[in-house]
Amino acid sequence: MRPSENAAGPLSGRVRNTPSRLLHDEVLGPQFRYEAEHLLPWYVLIEKVLLVEYHRMELVEAADRTAIAAILHRTTPQTLVADPAANLSDLALALERHVERHLPRRVVHWHVDRSRNDLQACAQLLHGRETLARTAQALLETAEAALDLGERTAELPMPGYTQYQAAQIISPGFYLTAVVEQTLHTVERLLFTHDVNNRSPLGAGAMAGQELPWDRERMARLIGCTSAVPHALTAVASRGWRVETAAELSTYAVALSRFVTDLMAWGSSELGFVDLPDEFCGISAAMPQKRNFPVLERIRGRAAHVASAHLDLVIGQRGVPYTNMIEASKEAGGFRHSAVEELASALRLFTAVLRHLEFRADRMRAACERDFLGGFTLANLLTLRAAVPWRTAQVVAGEYITSALEKGLPPGRTEPALLREAALRHGHHVEAPDALLAESFDVDHGLRNKTTPGSAHPDAVRALLTDQRAHARRLADTWESRRATVRAGLTETDRLLGLSG
Structure with a gap:
């Protein structure tokens, strides 16, 4: 069709010329x-x-x-x-x-008795609602991949880090349940955002309502909304749902970036805890010994774009009057779609990484055996079995580790005399120090000596994985019920109009 071929008279009596x-x-x-x-x-x-x-x-x-x-x-x-x-x-x-x-x-x-204002606000909302559902589905797929990998790695000891220092013994499965926890939390938050904003602007008109007796609640049901927006001005002026959606996506993108940062550290040549197949690796053009994981950098980069899009939405609306304005409805919303697409891409990549990631049990165990990760356990045992006050027990345990390091002793080679001497310097006698040291610095015991729910103990991890799978299924069913409501509205509308399919 050539331009202007479908012209059918002017569209306004105030503006005579067409757009430049x-x-x-x-x-x-x-x-x-x-x-x-x-x-x-x-x-x-x-x-x-x-x-x-x-x-x-x-x-x-x-x-x-x-x-x-x-x-x-x-x-x-x-x-x-x-x-x-x-x-x-x-x-x-x-x-x-x-x-x-x-x-x-x-x-x-x-x-x-029609206006483009509520029509455009409604179309934008419905598209946003659709993308929320797609994002939730992608997040659930990420959670499933993390659950599968977590189940396979709940028994593998690895160092957990705080302040970039090896701290306590955990497992990949334990860490991955944290990934799942954050992911399902975001799915829940998106569901709340969906439900609280699933109200129809139709019938608001330009800003003050309409003059014919439109059945706003019926119209809302037919487009799959739970109700009509109660206030006509809010219906066409507010684009708060965009900011709320972008905020949730940005919050998850921050967490995703942190998860990937850990994977980048674990995949470094110094640690070598994880590996990926060649098809997810890159090379150096100048250094043939290198085998890089650029996919992780891409994920983290896309996560940054999501946060930037959220900021764009906030700044784009902050100086706009509270009424229907193109600046708020179109310009300020321009990057909402970018936030959705960037996160969708990051999730596809991250899910693929989780499905192909290999944890190297030998390297992780060797790292656990290299560091005195049972220092906390030793302090606990000194208090519980030798009646050393807790803070003093911390000092005694620290002095033992310092002495062992000075002598070049690894955690597996215990020196009971060093512990006995450290305790005596603070006025305490320790019975059977060799047993305390053996228990404190045994790698497998370090993974299993936690007893609280949600801990790194393999049984606690499996219990959490079971609960998370059930939670993910419930969320998937809930989201499907929302999509079914939309489909029912479309079907009913077409039925009322005598349309089929």
């Missing part, structure tokens, strides 16, 4: 293409729901309703063209003109 080519090329054309690709199905659904209401209010006859519905139902992104002369390069106006041009006769009352 510069405005079309820089602003309106790109916006049109984006909306045609991502928002058109929701514009069509909204128009169908409005058509149902026109017929209910006896403003559109049954035959005209059927004709309009059929045209809307066949509309695709390829159907509409951004044309400054015919539709001001605006998708809503292009859809209106497209329907009018294909009707056998003019339907006078169609689009009476």
Whole structure:
């Protein structure tokens, strides 16, 4: 279709000239293409729901309703063209003109008492709702991959680090349950964000409501919303749901970046705890001995983009009046889609990493055996079995480790005399110091000596993994129920319009 071929008279009595080519090329054309690709199905659904209401209010006859519905139902992104002369390069106006041009006769009352403000706000919300569901699904797939890997690695001792120093013995399975915990928490938060914002702006009009008796609650149900936004101004002015969504995505992106940072450290040549297949590795053009994991850097980089998009949304709205403004509705929302897509890409990569990641048990155990990771256990045993006051026990344990290091003794080669001497310096006698040391610095005991729920003990990890799997299933079922509600609304709308499929 050539530009202006579908022109059908002016669209305004106040503006006589069409948008400039510069405005079309820089602003309106790109916006049109984006909306045609991502928002058109929701514009069509909204128009169908409005058509149902026109017929209910006896403003559109049954035959005209059927004709309009059929045209809307066949509309695709390829159907509409951004044309400054015919539709001001605006998708809503292009859809209106497209329907009018294909009707056998003019339907006078169609689009009476209508505004683009609530229509656009609603289309944006519905698209945002759809992307929330897709993001939740991607997060659940990440959680499943972490659960699978966690189950296979709950028994493997590895050092846990604080302040970049080896601290206590954990397992990859224990660490991965933390990944799952954060991921499922985000799925829950997105569900809350979905539910609290799943209210329809339709019927708000330009800002103050509409003049015909639109059934706002019925319209809300037909587009899969739980209710209508109670306040007309809030319906078209607030884009808070975008900021809330981006905040949740950004918060998870921060955690994801931290998880990947640990993997990068574990995969370093110094530690060598993890490995990936060649297809996830990179090389150095100058140093042939190197085998890099650039996929981890890509994930962390994409996580940064998500946080940046959140900031863009906040700054883009902060100085905008509380009413319908293009700056808030379109410009300030431009990077919300970027946040969703960047996180989606990061999640696909991270999930693939989890599915292919190999933990090297020998390297992890050797690192556990190299450091005195049972210092905390030794202090506990000195208090519980030798009646050494807790703070003094900490000092005694620290002095023993210092003496052992000075003599070049590894944790596995205990020196009971050193412990006995350290305790005597503080006025305490320790019975059977060799047994205390053997128990404190045994690697397998270090993994299993925790007794509290949620600890690194393999049994506690397995219990948590079981609970998390059940939780993930419940969340998946809940999200599916939300999608089913949307599908039911679409089906009911098409049924009311006599459409099939």
